Amino acid sequence: MAGSKEEDYSVSDTICCDDMICLSCTASLTGREGHSNGERVCLAAEGFGNRNCFLQSMANKELPFDFSVCVFVLEQALSVRALQEMVSAKSPDTAGQSAGHRTLLYGHAVLLRHSHSNMYLSCLSTQSSSSDKLAFDVGLTVTTEGESCWWTIHPASKQRSEGEKVRVGDDLILVSVASERYLHIGAGAMVIASFQQTLWTVQPVSSGAIKQKSVGFVFGGDVLRLFHGDECLTIPAHDVETAQRVEEDSESTVMYETGAVSSHARSLWKLEHIRTKWAEGFMGWSQPCRLRHVTSGRYLAATADNQVVTFHPAPQQRMQLPSLCASQRMIVSSQKHRKTKGWEPLISNMVTHLSICST
Numbered sequence: 277m278a279g280s281k282e283e284d285y286s287v288s289d290t291i292c293c294d295d296m297i298c299l300s301c302t303a304s305l306t307g308r309e310g311h312s313n314g315e316r317v318c319l320a321a322e323g324f325g326n327r328n329c330f331l332q333s334m335a336n337k338e339l340p341f342d343f344s345v346c347v348f349v350l351e352q353a354l355s356v357r358a359l360q361e362m363v364s365a366k367s368p369d370t371a372g373q374s375a376g377h378r379t380l381l382y383g384h385a386v387l388l389r390h391s392h393s394n395m396y397l398s399c400l401s402t403q404s405s406s407s408d409k410l411a412f413d414v415g416l417t418v419t420t421e422g423e424s425c426w427w428t429i430h431p432a433s434k435q436r437s438e439g440e441k442v443r444v445g446d447d448l449i450l451v452s453v454a455s456e457r458y459l460h461i462g463a464g465a466m467v468i469a470s471f472q473q474t475l476w477t478v479q480p481v482s483s484g485a486i487k488q489k490s491v492g493f494v495f496g497g498d499v500l501r502l503f504h505g506d507e508c509l510t511i512p513a514h515d516v517e518t519a520q521r522v523e524e525d526s527e528s529t530v531m532y533e534t535g536a537v538s539s540h541a542r543s544l545w546k547l548e549h550i551r552t553k554w555a556e557g558f559m560g561w562s563q564p565c566r567l568r569h570v571t572s573g574r575y576l577a578a579t580a581d582n583q584v585v586t587f588h589p590a591p592q593q594r595m596q597l598p599s600l601c602a603s604q605r606m607i608v609s610s611q612k613h614r615k616t617k618g619w620e621p622l623i624s625n626m627v628t629h630l631s632i633c634s635t
Contacts, residue, residue, distance in 0.1 A: 289444045291380040293353055294484025296391060296556055298346045299450075299476045303331060303461060319459075319467060319476070320346045323393025327415040328400075329467040334552060339589050340566060340575070343548070343555050344497060347391040347481050350380060356428060359385040359453065363423055383438040385426045385453055390416055396425040399452035399469040406462040411470040412455055423454040432475045447475045482556035490558070496549040497556040499570060507532035510543040511569060511586055527585040528574060544570040550599055564599035576600065 291297065300318040320332035322345060332346055354362065380386065388397040395416035401424070404411040417425055431437060432447040442448065450459040457469035459476065487495065494500075502509040510533050537543050546568045549555050559565060567576040574586035 290441045291350060291444065291478060291480075292378050292483075292485065293350055293380075294488070295350050296347050296481035296484065297350060298343075298479040298481050298552070298555075299348065300334065300479055301461065301474055301476050317461075318346045318479075319348075321390050321393065321395075321397075321416050323390055323395050323416050327395070327417075329397070329414045329416070331461065331465045331467060340548065340568075342568075342573075343552060344392045347497075347556065348388040348397060349391050349484070350386060351389045351396075352387040353380050353384045354386075356383070356385050356453075359423070359426060380429065380442040381438075382429055382431050382436060382440050382442060382448075385428050387420060387426060396420055397427070398425040399455045399457065400424070404462060404466070404468045404470075406466055406468055408462065408468065408470050408472070410457075411460070411462065411468040412452075412457065414459060414467045414469050424452070426453040427451060427459065428453060442478065444478060444480045447477050449473055450476060479552065480554055482554065494547065494559045495556050496547060496554075496559055496565070498547050498559075499544050500547055501538060501543050502545060503538075504532055507534050508538040508543045509545070510537050510540075511572065511574070513542060527579070527587045528572070530576065530584045530586055541571050542569075545576070546570055562601050564601060567600060 298318050300316055303315045303317045316334045317331040318334055319329060321327070321329045332341060389395070390397060393416060395418055398415060398417040400413040400415050400417070402413045403409070404413050427450045429442060430449040430451060431440070432449050436446065451457070452459070452469045455469050457471055458473045460468055460470040460472050460474045462468040462470070482495065482497075509530065511528055511530055533543075547559060548566045548568055549557070549559070550564045550566065568574070569576070569586055572586065574588055576584065576586055578584055
């Protein structure tokens with residue numbers, strides 16, 4: 277099992293450019309998503325069809341959700357003065373000279389890119405439909421023109437002050453540079469820019485610097501194809517087509533196929549950590565994980581009689597969603613691999629064996 281090492285694979289507990297983070301808070305009202313008092317939620321967005329941000333519940337640990345919609349990349353961090361100079365620059369070449377800082381400090385203006393859609397967290401020009409008539413909608417925009425997609429970071433605790441480093445787990449306040457309103461929880465699952473404050477907690481998802489230096493290693497959130505010889509693990513084509521029409525607790529068969537299926541989307545599987553902290557960090561040997569089928573959204577599981585199936589987890593499901601563990605079998609590349617004791621990250625050029633383990 278992976279110990280604390282995979283949670284400390286970043287150089288420090290500070291936040292740097294290119295890091296992936298999640299912004300979470302405590303919901304204090306009940307809305308269409310059923311958020312109750314004191315429930316932990318995180319900022320999320322789809323980006324495809326609906327560009328408005330919403331709150332994703334993190335309370336039910338037994339019902340996994342697509343965590344990628346909650347991940348934001350810290351693309352750039354500037355001082356407010358540098359941002360004003362960049363925005364007012366007439367030439368695009370002049371604006372591009374503002375490289376920004378590597379380490380995020382309180383008081384900085386930040387540009388947050390939604391990892392799933394590659395769009396930017398912005399204060400929209402549309403007025404919110406909530407009871408707050410002075411609030412604006414918060415959503416995603418494609419471009420970074422103007423100040424609408426820039427947010428300043430301020431400490432929520434007296435233990436932190438302007439100019440200090442932002443650290444993992446800090447509570448902070450985000451203020452829109454364009455509207456001078458706070459990133460706030462609206463009615464139900466809405467996220468708005470309002471004159472009312474909400475304290476957001478920074479949760480680490482992945483270190484951008486480590487990912488760039490660790491090409492060839494397997495991370496949480498990676499999309500894979502699983503082969504047995506020249507056969508590829510997949511689900512039947514008709515099951516993919518009817519995935520939205522079948523009952524949530526119904527089961528779907530899993531099979532190996534050869535041929536063109538190895539280039540089809542239905543042979544893609546997404547590797548997910550059980551935890552949300554460092555959710556896209558290194559994947560270690562014998563570390564619990566889940567495999568989500570990309571096109572159907574179903575999870576790989578096993579029945580009581582050891583039949584491998586996929587199914588949609590539901591609140592009243594008959595079958596508990598198990599976790600998987602990757603066990604090292606043999607090396608298939610010519611590269612040398614030094615075996616070490618303890619935790620070790622999964623390498624993409626190795627043959628693995630997936631076994632069911634209890635959670």
